[in-house]
Amino acid sequence: MTIRQMCDAFGVTPRTLRFYESRELLFPERRGQQRLYSRADRARLTLILRGRRFGFSLEQIRQLLELYDPAERNITQTEAALGAARERLADMEQQHRELGEAMSELRQQIADGELWLNNLKSDA
Amino acid sequence: MTIRQMCDAFGVTPRTLRFYESRELLFPERRGQQRLYSRADRARLTLILRGRRFGFSLEQIRQLLELYDPAERNITQTEAALGAARERLADMEQQHRELGEAMSELRQQIADGELWLNNLKSDA
DNA sequence: GGCCAGGTTGACGTGCACGTAAGGTGCGAC
């Protein structure tokens, strides 16, 4: 898959893909100068974009990706990656809870606003 | 409440509070040059900080705060704010779902990593 | 009056995640 196909498929720019590569988040093969993205690269990009939506930094995402990466597996590295992953998971769980609470509050506020609006309109 | 008491209570810096004020997120009263924060200001700051944790921009937060603000209530403004709030809520719901899925995947990956680690250790 | 802690306002600096412009390369179509 060329860089353009990747961009079209994921809705990102070439600049973004090259930037991710410079930060060691993606490692496409090279045919001469051209980048070629494999199925694994597409899976990684999916994870990267998801992580970004959750507010994780590219560096945090890079560390998480090590957990998915079967290469360079030794005990200390895996243990470090596991520790980082557990911390991220705890963050995500707290964020998940707080997001649920915030959604409830926002729904309540919306309902209040709608009620207020209907009262105003029925008066008129 | 002075700026220092606010900072201690919310774990932010004076710079942050003045910055929020410059972006019209907070409107503390003035006793001479000093800022004085009311109960309403503290409630607004709570909402601001929560919004920030969910990745909303300060501008988005400012628009949402209009929904909470009982001043300057007219129909078109409230309807616009309600529309924005519904869009944000939809974003939050999607983010909530995706975050749940990502947590499941990450838990699975952690379990895999732990299993692999235990196998390696029991071999040794 | 002297002085200091704590407040104030700009103005500039920083880290992140890219965007953008400049100039060069490879390659198939005509």
Added chain:
DNA sequence: GTCGCACCTTACGTGCACGTCAACCTGGCC
């Protein structure tokens, strides 16, 4: 051959959310 297009690298620019620093009040205490 050369035109055009897509790709490449390098370097600088941008927007956001603040941090940092300089310079200046201001009230309270000795």
